[in-house]
Amino acid sequence: MPDIDQRGFEATLRPLIQPAYRLAYGLLHDRQAAEDAVQEAAFKAWRKRSNLRPGAPMGPWFLAIVANESRSARRSRWWSVIKLPDLPQRAEFPDEKLSEVTTIRTALRQLDHKLRLVIVLHFYLDLSYEQVAEVTGDSVEAVKSRIRRAIVKLGTNAIER
Amino acid sequence: MESSLRSKVHRALDIEPASPTLEDRVLVGIAERSSARALSWRRDLIASVAVLGFVAVVGGVFGALITHRSDSGRRLATAGVANAVPACTASQVNVAVSVERRIGSRFSFVQLTATDRGAACFLHLPVTVSLAAVDGTPLGVSGNGATAVLEGTLPRDALVAGFSWSAWCGSFQAYLVQTASPFGHGSYMFSGNTPPCPDAAAERGPSSLESAVVLTQPTSPSVRLGSTQPFNLLAHCGIQVVDFAGSFWAVDAGESIPAMNLRGTMVQVDAGHARFDYGVGRILLNRHAGPLLVDPKSQLCD
Numbered sequence: 001m002p003d004i005d006q007r008g009f010e011a012t013l014r015p016l017i018q019p020a021y022r023l024a025y026g027l028l029h030d031r032q033a034a035e036d037a038v039q040e041a042a043f044k045a046w047r048k049r050s051n052l053r054p055g056a057p058m059g060p061w062f063l064a065i066v067a068n069e070s071r072s073a074r075r076s077r078w079w080s081v082i083k084l085p086d087l088p089q090r091a092e093f094p095d096e097k098l099s100e101v102t103t104i105r106t107a108l109r110q111l112d113h114k115l116r117l118v119i120v121l122h123f124y125l126d127l128s129y130e131q132v133a134e135v136t137g138d139s140v141e142a143v144k145s146r147i148r149r150a151i152v153k154l155g156t157n158a159i160e161r
Numbered sequence: 162m163e164s165s166l167r168s169k170v171h172r173a174l175d176i177e178p179a180s181p182t183l184e185d186r187v188l189v190g191i192a193e194r195s196s197a198r199a200l201s202w203r204r205d206l207i208a209s210v211a212v213l214g215f216v217a218v219v220g221g222v223f224g225a226l227i228t229h230r231s232d233s234g235r236r237l238a239t240a241g242v243a244n245a246v247p248a249c250t251a252s253q254v255n256v257a258v259s260v261e262r263r264i265g266s267r268f269s270f271v272q273l274t275a276t277d278r279g280a281a282c283f284l285h286l287p288v289t290v291s292l293a294a295v296d297g298t299p300l301g302v303s304g305n306g307a308t309a310v311l312e313g314t315l316p317r318d319a320l321v322a323g324f325s326w327s328a329w330c331g332s333f334q335a336y337l338v339q340t341a342s343p344f345g346h347g348s349y350m351f352s353g354n355t356p357p358c359p360d361a362a363a364e365r366g367p368s369s370l371e372s373a374v375v376l377t378q379p380t381s382p383s384v385r386l387g388s389t390q391p392f393n394l395l396a397h398c399g400i401q402v403v404d405f406a407g408s409f410w411a412v413d414a415g416e417s418i419p420a421m422n423l424r425g426t427m428v429q430v431d432a433g434h435a436r437f438d439y440g441v442g443r444i445l446l447n448r449h450a451g452p453l454l455v456d457p458k459s460q461l462c463d
Binding site: 014018029032104105 | 433
């Protein structure tokens, strides 16, 4: 790939930052950690921009870097946080919704990285199987199989409650 | 089924959108770090040339004098800037709250991290942290409602404060961390399966919340990669982080440490990993970036 200048890189990267944050947040469940992961991944992408194949879209490549960065962050620490609105507004967040949110988040946290990654990419970033495969570097069939396994592991509590 | 799961995943994860400034911070970060690296490269080059051209002792002495003068000037200038910056306002500061719970550790840490949203400013912010049940009832934890002060110049300083919650595990499946400061109030819920405590409830003692010690710089000497060093792991204190080879290292999430002091050897395997070998086992550790919260009692025990 011919070396692209910083402005061109930034213009291509900017629309990818929000999806990247959503991916990192889906994997880490913490805003600060997710933002840190995206910032670190963006800088790594800039440094390694020559690795991107000529003509290849930056999106899947960048999301793969974000996924790796999030995995590293998750390995070093084990924590999670849900930021709620300030107390006076908590009435807007009914208990049953809180319970559902907790159930899904807990179920997601219990998945290993590879399974959680495909769930977040497919069900949260709404990527197709083909697009998920581009990010993970697997075949489409492998992605489908992994998503099926992840759904089974998430369990009926998380899906049907 | 897929659409049901999709909407539930969205609801579960849409709670915390990114900061409005994230895009700008990411792009500015790239520019700043790129120029810093370029500067560093130029410095290295200049240093190399200087070394090659260093043939006269007088030149070396002269250079050292210049360096000394320039460093002194920089320190004075920095102090001047620190004193000159205005006080931070609520809209300039973001205080992030995170909780660290290491599997098998007796301690949970509540960390407060202040970051700025704009120009440099000086912050002095007392923050009171209270632990509560999900319905808002205060938890029966000794020292609940503890206060820490975040103080320093943003964005120059890493402003981190926090608390150590000892004998925390097993009691609550979900709880709130409530913060109160002159800049506002916050309520954060921590959920999920509580990691199991390795020791019996009777051995854990009463649950308490107190200020944690913030370690910012490792003090251990650097060690050659792959070189094995004698090491004592003070596991009985509940320590899950060690200072080794000039870095902090955290016990890998999947590891469990026997509740005793372990004598063995430590080796840095690669840039991000170290390994502690003892009589009958080994413990893997990952490099811990950033400041580290430590329970004051752990610091003192040996």
